[in-house]
Amino acid sequence: xxxxxxxxxIIDAAVRVFARNGYYNSRVSDIAKEAGIASGTIYLYxxxxxxxxxxxxxxxxxxxxxYLGEAIAREPDALxxxxxxxxxxxxxxxxxxxxAEVVQVELRQGHKFFRGASAAEVTAYFKLISSVLEEGVAAxxxxxxxxxxxxxxxLFGAMDxxxxxxxxxxxxxxxxxTADAVADIFLKGxxxxx
Amino acid sequence: xxxxxxxxxIIDAAVRVFARNGYYNSRVSDIAKEAGIASGTIYLYxxxxxxxxxxxxxxxxxxxxxYLGEAIAREPDALxxxxxxxxxxxxxxxxxxxxAEVVQVELRQGHKFFRGASAAEVTAYFKLISSVLEEGVAAxxxxxxxxxxxxxxxLFGAMDxxxxxxxxxxxxxxxxxTADAVADIFLKGxxxxx
Amino acid sequence: xxxxxxxxxIIDAAVRVFARNGYYNSRVSDIAKEAGIASGTIYLYxxxxxxxxxxxxxxxxxxxxxYLGEAIAREPDALxxxxxxxxxxxxxxxxxxxxAEVVQVELRQGHKFFRGASAAEVTAYFKLISSVLEEGVAAxxxxxxxxxxxxxxxLFGAMDxxxxxxxxxxxxxxxxxTADAVADIFLKGxxxxx
Amino acid sequence: xxxxxxxxxIIDAAVRVFARNGYYNSRVSDIAKEAGIASGTIYLYxxxxxxxxxxxxxxxxxxxxxYLGEAIAREPDALxxxxxxxxxxxxxxxxxxxxAEVVQVELRQGHKFFRGASAAEVTAYFKLISSVLEEGVAAxxxxxxxxxxxxxxxLFGAMDxxxxxxxxxxxxxxxxxTADAVADIFLKGxxxxx
DNA sequence: TATGAATGAGCCTTCATTCAT
DNA sequence: GATGAATGAAGGCTCATTCAT
Numbered sequence: 001x002x003x004x005x006x007x008x009x010i011i012d013a014a015v016r017v018f019a020r021n022g023y024y025n026s027r028v029s030d031i032a033k034e035a036g037i038a039s040g041t042i043y044l045y046x047x048x049x050x051x052x053x054x055x056x057x058x059x060x061x062x063x064x065x066x067y068l069g070e071a072i073a074r075e076p077d078a079l080x081x082x083x084x085x086x087x088x089x090x091x092x093x094x095x096x097x098x099x100a101e102v103v104q105v106e107l108r109q110g111h112k113f114f115r116g117a118s119a120a121e122v123t124a125y126f127k128l129i130s131s132v133l134e135e136g137v138a139a140x141x142x143x144x145x146x147x148x149x150x151x152x153x154x155l156f157g158a159m160d161x162x163x164x165x166x167x168x169x170x171x172x173x174x175x176x177x178t179a180d181a182v183a184d185i186f187l188k189g190x191x192x193x194x
Numbered sequence: 195x196x197x198x199x200x201x202x203x204i205i206d207a208a209v210r211v212f213a214r215n216g217y218y219n220s221r222v223s224d225i226a227k228e229a230g231i232a233s234g235t236i237y238l239y240x241x242x243x244x245x246x247x248x249x250x251x252x253x254x255x256x257x258x259x260x261y262l263g264e265a266i267a268r269e270p271d272a273l274x275x276x277x278x279x280x281x282x283x284x285x286x287x288x289x290x291x292x293x294a295e296v297v298q299v300e301l302r303q304g305h306k307f308f309r310g311a312s313a314a315e316v317t318a319y320f321k322l323i324s325s326v327l328e329e330g331v332a333a334x335x336x337x338x339x340x341x342x343x344x345x346x347x348x349l350f351g352a353m354d355x356x357x358x359x360x361x362x363x364x365x366x367x368x369x370x371x372t373a374d375a376v377a378d379i380f381l382k383g384x385x386x387x388x
Numbered sequence: 389x390x391x392x393x394x395x396x397x398i399i400d401a402a403v404r405v406f407a408r409n410g411y412y413n414s415r416v417s418d419i420a421k422e423a424g425i426a427s428g429t430i431y432l433y434x435x436x437x438x439x440x441x442x443x444x445x446x447x448x449x450x451x452x453x454x455y456l457g458e459a460i461a462r463e464p465d466a467l468x469x470x471x472x473x474x475x476x477x478x479x480x481x482x483x484x485x486x487x488a489e490v491v492q493v494e495l496r497q498g499h500k501f502f503r504g505a506s507a508a509e510v511t512a513y514f515k516l517i518s519s520v521l522e523e524g525v526a527a528x529x530x531x532x533x534x535x536x537x538x539x540x541x542x543l544f545g546a547m548d549x550x551x552x553x554x555x556x557x558x559x560x561x562x563x564x565x566t567a568d569a570v571a572d573i574f575l576k577g578x579x580x581x582x
Numbered sequence: 583x584x585x586x587x588x589x590x591x592i593i594d595a596a597v598r599v600f601a602r603n604g605y606y607n608s609r610v611s612d613i614a615k616e617a618g619i620a621s622g623t624i625y626l627y628x629x630x631x632x633x634x635x636x637x638x639x640x641x642x643x644x645x646x647x648x649y650l651g652e653a654i655a656r657e658p659d660a661l662x663x664x665x666x667x668x669x670x671x672x673x674x675x676x677x678x679x680x681x682a683e684v685v686q687v688e689l690r691q692g693h694k695f696f697r698g699a700s701a702a703e704v705t706a707y708f709k710l711i712s713s714v715l716e717e718g719v720a721a722x723x724x725x726x727x728x729x730x731x732x733x734x735x736x737l738f739g740a741m742d743x744x745x746x747x748x749x750x751x752x753x754x755x756x757x758x759x760t761a762d763a764v765a766d767i768f769l770k771g772x773x774x775x776x
Numbered sequence: 777t778a779t780g781a782a783t784g785a786g787c788c789t790t791c792a793t794t795c796a797t
Numbered sequence: 798g799a800t801g802a803a804t805g806a807a808g809g810c811t812c813a814t815t816c817a818t
Contacts (some may be wrong), residue, residue, distance in 0.1 A: 002812090006798095009322055024218075027222035027790090028791075028792060028793085029789065029791080029792095029794085029801090031214055032801095038798080038799060038800045038801055039793090039800085039801070040791090040794080040795085040799070040800055040801060040802095041317075041794070041798080041799055041800070043792095044798070044799075048792075048793085049791095049792060049793090061357040062227055075214075079385075081195040082384075094786085133384075136384070140386055141385070141386055142385065142386055143382075143384055143385070143386050143387075144385045144386075146375060146379060146384065147372075147375050148377065150356070150372050150375045150376060150379070151375075151379055151384065153355050153359050154351075154352035154355065154356065154376055154380075155350070155352075156355055157352045157353070157354055157356065157358075158347070158348035158349075158351045158352050158355075159349065159351070159357020160346070160355060161347050161350055161351025161352075161354060162347055162348065162351065165347050171229050177342075178344050179347075181340060181341050181344045182344060182348055182793080184340065185340060185344070185345055185348055185380065185383070186348075186379065186383060186384055187383050187384050187385045188337075188385055189335055189379070189380060189381050189382040189383030189384075189385075190274055190276075190327075190330070190336045190340065190345065190380055190381050190383075191273075191335070191336065191337070191381045191382055191383075191799095192334055192335055192338075193337075201782095221807095221808065222808080222809060223784095223808085223809090223811085226784095227803080231782075231783090232782060232783045232784055233783090233784070233809090234783055234784060234785095234810085234811080234812085235782055235783070235784095236810095237780080237809095237810065237811080241810065242810085243808095243810090258813080288780070316783070333807090337781075391706055393636075394802095400639075400702075410642070411762050412606075415786095415787065415788085415806095416787080416788060416789085417787085417788090420805095422606060424802060425803075425804090426804045426805055427788090427789090427804090427805070428789085428790080428791085428803070428804055428805060428806095429803055429804070430789095431788095431789065431803080433788080436788080436789085437787095437788070437789090455808075467773075470772075480636075482619055503722070508636050516769050519713075521772075524772070528774055529774055530772045530773065530774055531770075531772055531773070531774050532768065534763060534767060534772065535760070535763050536758050538744070538763045538764060538767070539763075539767055539772065540743055541740070541743050542740035542744065542767055542768075543740075543748050544743055544744065545739040545740045545741070545742055545743020545744065545746075546736035546737075546739045546743075547739070547741065548736055548739055548743065549735050549736065549738055549739020549740075549742060549743075550732070550739065558703070563812095565769040566729070567715050569603035569609060569728060569729050569732045569733075570736055572728065573728060573732070573733055573736055573768065574736075574767065574772055575771050575773045576725075576773055576774050576775075577644075577724070577767070577768060577769050577770040577771030577772075578664075578718070578720055578724045578725055578728065578733065578768055578769050578771075579661075579723070579724065579769045579770055580723055581725075582801070587777095609813085610811080610812075610814085611780090611813095612814060614780095614812090619778080619779090620778060620779045620780055621779085621780070621813090621814090622778070622781095622814085622815080622816085623777080623778055623779070623780095623781055625814070625815080626778075628779070630813075630814085631812095631813060631814090644794060685806095767807065
């Protein structure tokens with residue numbers, strides 16, 4: 001009789017511990033202590049320490065993408081969807097600072113992030129972004145002479161770096177207040193209009 | 195007979211070894227073997243294994259920024275400079291695939307990349323990008339209603355993610371051929387022109 | 389199921405191993421093997437290899453002093469107490485040759501013996517000796533014109549050197565049989581009586 | 583053409599370095615630096631680091647014994663000789679505090695002191711002490727019912743402990759001022775005279 | 777003789793993982 | 798399922814010693 005709560009307890013404890021000490025400086029026993037269980041118990045729910053990190057990321061990323069997907073579905077057009085996606089990306093991280101710390105800083109270790117087991121969830125996010133772009137192109141709202149993959153990656157990279165800078169800057173300002181500027185850059189470009 | 199090249203030998207060997215196995219899966223003795231020296235010799239030039247990684251990044255990043263700075267200085271205006279900066283960013287990584295692997299994947303570990311000892315070199319790159327943007331705004335080539343810091347971060351993030359995706363995709367295409375599209379996105383924006 | 393005996397097992401194994409090879413030539417894994425446990429287990433009970441040596445000395449010395457203290461308390465006067473103290477000092481070492489080897493030879497390394505963490509236990513022994521001397525002076529059994537600290541130190545030094553010589557001489561005679569002579573020297577002195 | 587001065591330079595440098603940091607915390611390169619030579623040069627004069635310690639002790643001990651031997655030869659009788667030997671033992675250490683630190687604390691390591699290569703010099707000192715005792719017995723000045731070996735060892739042990747306590751007490755008093763008391767104890771004993 | 781850069785054997789300690797209870 | 802004491806592999810770093818110059 002697996003206890004689904006305990007799985008979650010461990011994940012949540014891990015987020016707090018990793019955010020505090022970093023992945024490599026966190027011991028499995030630290031996570032156990034934070035979760036209020038014995039360290040051996042962790043191994044009834046996860047095969048390795050690594051699996052905790054990967055699972056943590058996959059679950060958080062999956063719900064992140066699912067939430068974003070639902071939210072932008074309610075927007076009237078691709079333009080609004082894009083703005084909302086950027087705004088929510090920032091808001092969600094802002095409301096989950098421990099999670100943000102882990103994702104933006106700790107999770108980038110070695111090959112564990114985009115490569116390997118987590119690839120599917122990242123791909124899902126890329127697909128979500130792409131679908132908005134496609135919709136915009138189809139609706140004549142976005143230019144059709146740009147390679148969508150490149151736009152997708154640059155947009156993700158831009159948001160990701162904004163988040164990372166915010167974390168490294170000790171979250172000393174509101175990340176979500178930069179969303180409009182980011183959207184503006186991507187939609188209108190830097191070039192002065194003639 | 196002090197050998198000033200040994201420092202460089204070690205750095206170069208480390209780049210190859212880290213690119214091959216990742217930082218945490220590389221032993222100091224692996225680097226020594228790759229460099230053709232004894233493992234103890236490493237410690238005549240570097241205090242810790244960590245210092246190799248940090249030094250490697252600082253030196254490579256510093257020369258990267260210096261090279262870029264000189265190259266774009268020869269361009270006539272901010273617009274040309276921005277395009278050249280993006281193109282060169284990609285070309286340099288393309289010509290140094292081991293280095294690219296290390297910088298884009300291995301170096302993002304924990305707090306070592308943007309935080310800590312490497313911060314100065316990253317900041318220098320951010321400043322270089324900012325200076326181009328400022329010049330463009332002053333010359334009336336770029337819009338003046340965007341926060342420069344945000345533009346800088348998003349542009350860096352976009353290039354960085356393009357590079358990371360290229361690495362994770364096993365360098366199966368030419369990164370430099372995406373430079374124009376990236377520049378286009380940032381300069382003209384996604385929005386369709388009326 | 390915490391095993392309180394394991395602490396003792398390790399101490400006892402360490403005494404045997406140190407006696408055999410010396411402290412610096414003993415590996416932690418040797419102690420573990422001698423104790424029949426894994427080397428990592430040692431670190432559940434002791435922080436460092438050094439702590440094993442220090443703890444070993446403190447515990448043995450403390451029980452040595454406690455035992456001596458109780459034994460001489462049963463003697464009728466300071467004179468008998470002094471003779472008994474010397475005799476027991478020798479007898480105990482004689483009955484614990486591994487311990488004697490460690491204490492007389494291995495433990496004198498650097499600052500670990502009289503200095504540092506072990507000082508308290510040595511001081512306790514000095515105090516025990518002093519108390520006997522004071523009692524003797526008060527009872528008119530011992531001369532009152534000698535500085536007690538000096539007498540204490542010389543008596544301890546004399547016994548200690550007797551023990552060390554016995555160890556270095558490979559314990560080829562009975563140390564305890566020299567106790568009377570040592571007591572005699574201290575009580576009556578060398579000088580011929582007129 | 584071996585340079586005898588350099589041998590001495592190294593020994594003297596070693597005494598200072600060992601006194602400062604202890605034997606195990608001193609690097610061969612530290613001694614070289616203190617002596618103003620290259621570390622490789624040390625190995626032209628000594629086979630191993632250990633040999634420096636042993637040689638240092640042997641030479642210092644030999645001259646110590648030689649000096650004491652000559653000094654007490656000038657005394658009229660065994661009684662005066664014994665008093666002078668104790669006094670000089672303390673005075674010499676007092677005048678060579680670095681040497682005293684090394685001999686009393688650092689040199690007691692493992693089996694290197696009384697055992698092994700240094701035994702001869704220690705034996706020579708024991709013989710010197712014994713010869714005084716024998717002379718005293720022959721002259722009727724000392725009791726003839728005591729085992730001379732035991733008297734020798736206890737006297738040496740007493741002086742040695744006085745010196746060690748003085749070192750560990752940071753030399754906060756004059757060691758030589760305790761010489762009379764020590765001589766008194768050994769000559770007259772503790773026992774009150776009836 | 778003198779140098780000092782180079783060598784590489786050696787070991788303490790950590791901590792993810794296991795398993796008897 | 799839950800525990801946590803026990804395991805033991807793994808590797809970064811030091812430093813005595815060597816040797817080419």
